[in-house]
Amino acid sequence: MKLRPYQEELVRKIKLSMVRGHRHIVAVLGCGGGKSVIQAAIAKSATDKGNRVLFLVHRRELCDQIERTFTTMGVNMALCQIGMVQTVTRRIAKIPEPAVILQDEAHHALSRTYRRIYDAFCGAYLLGFTATPQRMNEGGLGDVFDDLIESVSTEWLIQNHYLSPYEYYGVTLADTKGLHTRHGDYVKEELAELMEQHVIYGDTVKNWKRYADGKQTIVYCASIAASKETAAAFRSIGVQAVHLDGATPKRERERAVQAFRDGTIRVICNVDLFGEGFDVPDCEAVVLLRPTKSLTLHIQQSMRSMRFKPGKTAIILDHVGNYLRHGLPDDKREWTLKTKKRKTKNEIRVRTCPNCYAVLRATATKCPQCGAELKQAQTEQDQKVKDMLLQKISRQPYDSYHKCQTWDQLELFRKAKKYKFAWSLHKAVELQIPIPSKYMYMLYRMGMRA
Ligand SMILES: [Zn+2]
Structure with a gap:
């Protein structure tokens, strides 16, 4: 070596x-x-x-x-x-x-x-x-x-063929809002309840059929009951699936892993078994059904499918919104030995394709998975500029809307003055400022345009 x-x-x-x-x-x-x-x-x-x-x-x-x-x-x-x-x-x-x-x-x-x-x-x-x-x-x-x-x-490792490229899909099936935190991650019992009571196992299988059909898959679950149910849901449509957890006897576990390697088992559902470094067989897809606040865990789980194999594209299917908390596996992250005061260091900049749910960088203008054209995402910078304009306008006695040259400026002015939306439409017509096409119907309704 x-x-x-x-x-x-x-x-x-x-x-x-x-x-x-x-x-x-x-x-x-x-x-x-x-x-x-x-x-x-x-x-x-x-x-x-x-x-x-x-x-x-x-x-x-x-x-x-x-x-x-x-x-x-x-x-x-x-x-x-x-x-x-x-x-x-x-x-x-x-x-x-x-x-x-x-x-x-x-x-x-x-x-x-x-x-x-x-x-x-x-x-x-x-x-x-x-x-x-x-x-x-x-x-x-x-x-x-x-x-x-x-x-x-990680990005470099992908580009240089030491890791496989991946497709990441975010189809959220569970809402983690309202869950509490203990020792830095969600409270286990609450997670178990959420995933057992509110997630429809059939939806997991349906999405797997859509995005990862036939691929050797590892499913990360939040509780033993949820993991068993998920495996059962896979089996009910004829997919060979097993559940493994820390209490599974070693022999049985090894047998299952070997069968997975041989391809006679297609899906392994587990709870924290392959967490850190455990010699997991190669897989082509992972399904994330365990919401986590731990970046370490998120990266370990989502990247499990990325071990390099020529021609392979790993599939990551996130049903619990972990990408919203942590971003994509190969996001650039800044590390420091210091304790961070604020969480702003590594900002999450992702967006989801409305057509196929692929998770993409916020800057993407076209979905590489399905080809859908994406509207220009509003970057944080744009928002900041807008917020600043808004503050500026609201602070000054800005009495002349005649200075507005674009629809956005009119809208900012209107919001600062707390006018009704129709005001902007009226003034845009008066100043001959183009109105976004999505509001055209309102003009017609108001009888302002022949
Ligand atoms: Zn798409």
Whole structure:
């Protein structure tokens, strides 16, 4: 296994940061960027020099997987320990002091169990990896890390064929308004109730038939009951579907995953099973039925279908409006170690095609999926200018509407003066200002035009 050029570049940057005196470094790499080979390369160069490495993971399933990669990459496993966070915390006194701690899924780094380990080995370098370097509640990771290094973006990975391109459809079936938040995400019980009581499973299947028919699909659900019902709805139309959750016996789970790989099972419905890094089989489509406030979770779930395969276009079917909260998987995001005061940093700029529900960038003028022409979206900038004009007009004694030259100006003037809508129509006719065609019928109704 050889590193890709951008992966080598990231390793180089991390080493440079260490040379410059940073001890706790977090590296940001998009999902699918190949974190584990980079981690292996770093572990190898440490063990080659006789240094000890401690690799922290937070799910048991990941240990075997990482050990395989590390062995293949030539890491001296006599000097490298891969451990679950909980286990390591319990045995901390018996573990020889490492020179380097590698931390997978570093967005968890602020939790107490992790910090206990860092504190115990305060002489070690700490190198964290994540696609989303922030806490659930938008907090930065600056309490633990002193340098943040970014690698290539998700957009770049798609353009350079390391990830598959995708189509994202937003057909909202559940309204999350009114749900409460606990520990940074929606309250589980409320979510379960919403998804079990108000979502019609048949609609999920219908939309899947429309957008992702026949594709190997993973469905993310909010509760076990909802997941079972969804799987049943798929089976009722003859699609091979299973439900899996954390309590499914390992053997059964492995059998299902193998059948999914072989294509005898088409759809896997699950609850938080493939959350972080679990070795999920390749899939072509994901269905999002679990509303989340966590950007990390949103990215992990929606990008699960994007592992590269020549000719593949991943389908993301979002029924719960996660794109409205977090945007598209490859949106440009600005990361910082600081805690954000306001949430305005990474603004969501998406729009939905009224014809086919494809989720597109706000700047799109034509839907690439169905070809529909889209009206120019009102950008935030336009709105700001309008708001400013409105304020300006309302503050000054603006007594002459004769200065208005366009319909928009007339409307702003009218709103500032709190006149009725008909006023604008009258004045537009008087000043010979073109009126938007959608209001023409009103003119006729008012008998103002022959
Ligand atoms: Zn469209």
